Amino acid sequence: SQTIHQWPATLVQPVGSPLSLECTVEGTSNPNLYWYRQAAGRGLQLLFYSVGIGQISSEVPQNLSASRPQDRQFILSSKKLLLSDSGFYLCAWSVRRGGTEAFFGQGTRLTVV
Amino acid sequence: AQTVTQSQPEMSVQEAETVTLSCTYDTSESDYYLFWYKQPPSRQMILVIRQEAYKQQNATENRFSVNFQKAAKSFSLKISDSQLGDAAMYFCAYRSASWTGANNLFFGTGTRLTVIP
Numbered sequence: 411s412q413t414i415h416q417w418p419a420t421l422v423q424p425v426g427s428p429l430s431l432e433c434t435v436e437g438t439s440n441p442n443l444y445w446y447r448q449a450a451g452r453g454l455q456l457l458f459y460s461v462g463i464g465q466i467s468s469e470v471p472q473n474l475s476a477s478r479p480q481d482r483q484f485i486l487s488s489k490k491l492l493l494s495d496s497g498f499y500l501c502a503w504s505v506r507r508g509g510t511e512a513f514f515g516q517g518t519r520l521t522v523v
Numbered sequence: 524a525q526t527v528t529q530s531q532p533e534m535s536v537q538e539a540e541t542v543t544l545s546c547t548y549d550t551s552e553s554d555y556y557l558f559w560y561k562q563p564p565s566r567q568m569i570l571v572i573r574q575e576a577y578k579q580q581n582a583t584e585n586r587f588s589v590n591f592q593k594a595a596k597s598f599s600l601k602i603s604d605s606q607l608g609d610a611a612m613y614f615c616a617y618r619s620a621s622w623t624g625a626n627n628l629f630f631g632t633g634t635r636l637t638v639i640p
Contacts, residue, residue, distance in 0.1 A: 442626065442627075444627055444628075452632055452633075453527075453614060453630035453631055453632045453633055454568075454614070454628070454630040456627050456628075459627055469627075498566060500568065502568075502628075504626065510556050510573060510575075510618065511556070511558055511570050511573055511618075512618075512627075512628050513570075514567060514568035514569075515567075516565070516566070516567045517566045517567060519566070
């Protein structure tokens with residue numbers, strides 16, 4: 411069966427520090443991968459998606475970047491965090507073709523102080 | 524772009540009673556999928572139910588069922604025999620059935636459901 415792992419679960423980082431959140435998927439190949447951010451009281455906002463290794467599309471201009479160094483690995487990064495980067499980050503995957511729903515990781519609560 | 528609207532920020536229901544959460548969406552596509560996701564306090568998103576737009580029959584999953592009105596672009600979730608474990612944020616989501624692009628989900632802003640013992 412397919413599983414998705416996301417870590418860390420919580421993170422407190424000072425302003426200006428770097429960020430690296432990692433997500434890996436097991437049990438499937440060639441998935442679509444997504445990074446979402448959830449602000450308090452709001453729905454999920456798509457940040458990045460990837461349809462293949464090295465292929466990253468950004469939906470929202472921001473202080474963050476994403477990379478997909480391997481087929482089932484998706485990394486969310488920042489060189490210098492801002493206070494506004496605080497939030498709940500969710501990684502998700504879906505079947506590349508013919509898939510319907512997306513499957514989510516457990517999320518990372520990021521607090522920038 | 525597709526938009527999903529949940530007009531009820533909060534709802535409450537008595538345990539064992541029935542509650543309906545509302546969702547409307549806007550799209551020019553004819554083929555798509557609609558979902559209800561549950562986000563409990565653990566914050567992990569859990570799929571509750573899925574509806575394919577080409578199917579006229581409303582989807583059901585145990586105590587959960589939907590009322591899909593394609594012409595009205597309405598997709599409500601009915602929870603029967605509510606249980607304490609149903610307390611969570613519920614998100615309505617839309618996804619294109621097109622095989623091009625990323626096919627990402629578009630989410631509503633959520634409805635917080637409280638279950639009263």
